[in-house]
Amino acid sequence: MTSVAHSAGTAAQRPGPDTGTVRHGKMRGQGKEKVVAVAMFLPAAILILAFLIIPIILTFVLAFTNTRLVSPEPGTFIGLTNFENLFTDSTFWASLRNTIIFTIVIVPVQSAVALGVALLVNSKVRGTTFFRTIYFLPVVTSIIVVSMLWLFMYQKNGLINVLLAKIGIQGPDWLGDPHWALFAIIVMSIWQAMGFHMIVWLSGLQTIPGELYEAASLDGATRWQQFVNVTWPGLRSTRTFILITITIAAFGLFAQVNVMTQGGPLNATTTLVYQAVYSGFRQQQTGYAAAISMVFFVLVLIVTLIQNFLTRDKEARR
Amino acid sequence: MTAIEAAEGRIGVIDIDGKQTNRRRRRGGWAATVLLIVKILLALIFGLPLVFMIVSSFKPDLQIFADLGGPQAFLPVGDLTLDNYLGVFERVPFAQFLLNSILISVVTVGLGLIVNSMAAFAMSRMRLPGRRVILAVILATLIVPFEVMALPMLWWVNQLPYFDGSQFVQGWLDTYTVQIVPFIANAFSIFLFYQYFDSIPKELDEAARVDGAGWFRIYRQVIMPLAGPAVATAAILTFLPAWNQYLWPLMVTQSESVRPVMVGIDYFKQLNVSWGQIMAYATIITIPVLALFIAFQRAFVSSIASSGVKG
Numbered sequence: 001m002t003s004v005a006h007s008a009g010t011a012a013q014r015p016g017p018d019t020g021t022v023r024h025g026k027m028r029g030q031g032k033e034k035v036v037a038v039a040m041f042l043p044a045a046i047l048i049l050a051f052l053i054i055p056i057i058l059t060f061v062l063a064f065t066n067t068r069l070v071s072p073e074p075g076t077f078i079g080l081t082n083f084e085n086l087f088t089d090s091t092f093w094a095s096l097r098n099t100i101i102f103t104i105v106i107v108p109v110q111s112a113v114a115l116g117v118a119l120l121v122n123s124k125v126r127g128t129t130f131f132r133t134i135y136f137l138p139v140v141t142s143i144i145v146v147s148m149l150w151l152f153m154y155q156k157n158g159l160i161n162v163l164l165a166k167i168g169i170q171g172p173d174w175l176g177d178p179h180w181a182l183f184a185i186i187v188m189s190i191w192q193a194m195g196f197h198m199i200v201w202l203s204g205l206q207t208i209p210g211e212l213y214e215a216a217s218l219d220g221a222t223r224w225q226q227f228v229n230v231t232w233p234g235l236r237s238t239r240t241f242i243l244i245t246i247t248i249a250a251f252g253l254f255a256q257v258n259v260m261t262q263g264g265p266l267n268a269t270t271t272l273v274y275q276a277v278y279s280g281f282r283q284q285q286t287g288y289a290a291a292i293s294m295v296f297f298v299l300v301l302i303v304t305l306i307q308n309f310l311t312r313d314k315e316a317r318r
Numbered sequence: 319m320t321a322i323e324a325a326e327g328r329i330g331v332i333d334i335d336g337k338q339t340n341r342r343r344r345r346g347g348w349a350a351t352v353l354l355i356v357k358i359l360l361a362l363i364f365g366l367p368l369v370f371m372i373v374s375s376f377k378p379d380l381q382i383f384a385d386l387g388g389p390q391a392f393l394p395v396g397d398l399t400l401d402n403y404l405g406v407f408e409r410v411p412f413a414q415f416l417l418n419s420i421l422i423s424v425v426t427v428g429l430g431l432i433v434n435s436m437a438a439f440a441m442s443r444m445r446l447p448g449r450r451v452i453l454a455v456i457l458a459t460l461i462v463p464f465e466v467m468a469l470p471m472l473w474w475v476n477q478l479p480y481f482d483g484s485q486f487v488q489g490w491l492d493t494y495t496v497q498i499v500p501f502i503a504n505a506f507s508i509f510l511f512y513q514y515f516d517s518i519p520k521e522l523d524e525a526a527r528v529d530g531a532g533w534f535r536i537y538r539q540v541i542m543p544l545a546g547p548a549v550a551t552a553a554i555l556t557f558l559p560a561w562n563q564y565l566w567p568l569m570v571t572q573s574e575s576v577r578p579v580m581v582g583i584d585y586f587k588q589l590n591v592s593w594g595q596i597m598a599y600a601t602i603i604t605i606p607v608l609a610l611f612i613a614f615q616r617a618f619v620s621s622i623a624s625s626g627v628k629g
């Protein structure tokens with residue numbers, strides 16, 4: 001590796017015209033081109049290998065060992081013990097349940113809200129830019145800041161309950177009540193991320209040719225019929241993208257929980273990543289954390305495969 | 319030059335102003351009014367919490383809670399003070415946190431732009447051996463979220479040798495390096511540049527070749543100057559996560575000298591500070607990003623839009 005990098009480095013530093021006959025020069029040029037290409041790709045290749053591919057492989061290796069984060073003793077192979085412990089741990093099941101509930105609620109609600117808002121601001125009416133900008137502001141605000149802010153607003157005597165009291169509703173202790181804590185985090189997460197998907201929907205809407213709408217209204221289609229027959233089919237690839245990105249992001253729920261509830265009350269908001277961090281970082285049980293990460297990885301894989309299968313199916317039918 | 323202009327237009331066609339034609343018939347007055355009311359309500363829902371955060375950062379806690387019941391919760395009225403801001407700088411080395419975050423995100427984005435665009439150039443323009451396999455691997459890794467490998471990677475960086483200036487020691491923990499190096503190469507960024515470079519006509523580099531330019535010079539002086547929109551998109555899409563990093567620095571930093579702002583706020587809150595002070599901290603780390611966003615709104619929005627179109 002190093003010799004290639006070295007020779008390629010010098011080649012890259014001395015760019016110059018090829019000398020010699022045309023044919024000879026061309027062949028030499030091709031050989032040199034490969035060397036330069038490898039040299040230019042090499043930094044990215046090394047970094048991707050070291051910080052993407054190897055960690056992914058390590059997830060699958062460490063999950064079957066009792067490796068500890070800091071330990072003079074190297075970990076040893078312990079077969080499926082981590083998974084046996086995992087599957088008999090009620091906290092793990094709570095984290096899996098919460099992660100799945102969070103995802104199942106977030107995916108349809110957030111994408112539907114974002115689509116609704118995108119349709120609302122997909123016009124050239126005066127002031128539209130202003131509204132889009134406002135809806136987008138939470139996206140550029142860090143999730144940590146948002147979590148702190150909502151932690152404050154969700155206090156028992158905080159802004160939200162005071163406002164609810166004005167219309168005669170007595171709000172619960174949002175984050176302190178096991179029945180409400182996950183719901184509170186869901187609402188806040190949608191508030192924060194909706195603008196991102198609004199923009200993605202908008203860009204999808206703008207790829208639909210205006211003539212299709214004109215043709216549809218000439219045929220006397222109602223607004224709803226236009227949506228069903230023109231807009232919805234036209235958003236197929238946008239839809240796939242949005243579903244996959246929201247799903248994967250939702251599976252990774254961590255920051256909100258860590259800032260707002262630390263998984264409580266009574267494990268009502270703990271998640272897979274929160275548990276992985278708890279065991280792999282706080283308790284230094286790298287092997288056990290890798291096993292949790294593997295479960296997470298399998299979930300992502302299943303969702304992606306299902307999504308691929310569904311889109312392929314649709315394409316075949318067309 | 320029209321081909322290049324078209325290529326440039328490829329990323330960045332969608333903007334927040336909604337250039338596309340209004341395809342709806344003009345509505346009756348009442349329908350437009352209802353829609354406007356909905357828009358305003360939504361604007362209140364999405365905008366007011368941020369206003370509340372900023373306004374509260376200038377009030378003592380007693381007044382924040384006294385104001386909750388009315389519109390003054392969202393208005394800079396009453397006993398305004400900068401005490402909360404002073405408190406932030408007094409209780410924690412906030413300036414250090416801020417400096418750390420700026421350094422980490424600027425270096426990550428800067429090195430990332432070079433490394434990723436070079437890799438994409440080799441893939442798009444040159445006979446890179448194994449190009450198809452590499453592209454497939456890069457696309458496959460796009461679906462793997464960082465959280466999946468965060469814990470194995472924590473163990474892994476703790477095994478790597480680290481040169482501390484005089485000798486090699488084991489483990490990268492508690493350094494700038496561990497917060498920067500793993501995030502320089504970015505599969506999405508490579509893919510973005512790759513797609514963009516592919517849209518630039520090959521005749522340009524052939525002409526440069528005939529003029530005797532080497533590959534590296536073509537990359538630097540022909541292709542990169544044309545790749546402005548891709549650079550902007552990649553910079554924005556790597557800056558936001560770098561600035562907002564939380565899970566990783568939470569695990570790999572212990573000293574205040576390398577701690578970034580997002581982990582700092584967590585630590586700050588544990589000191590039993592007032593809500594006003596937390597809102598002040600939150601406001602200072604939000605305003606620069608909001609200002610950048612307002613200034614480069616078109617670039618921000620088209621970056622995000624293009625990330626979706628590619629899917």
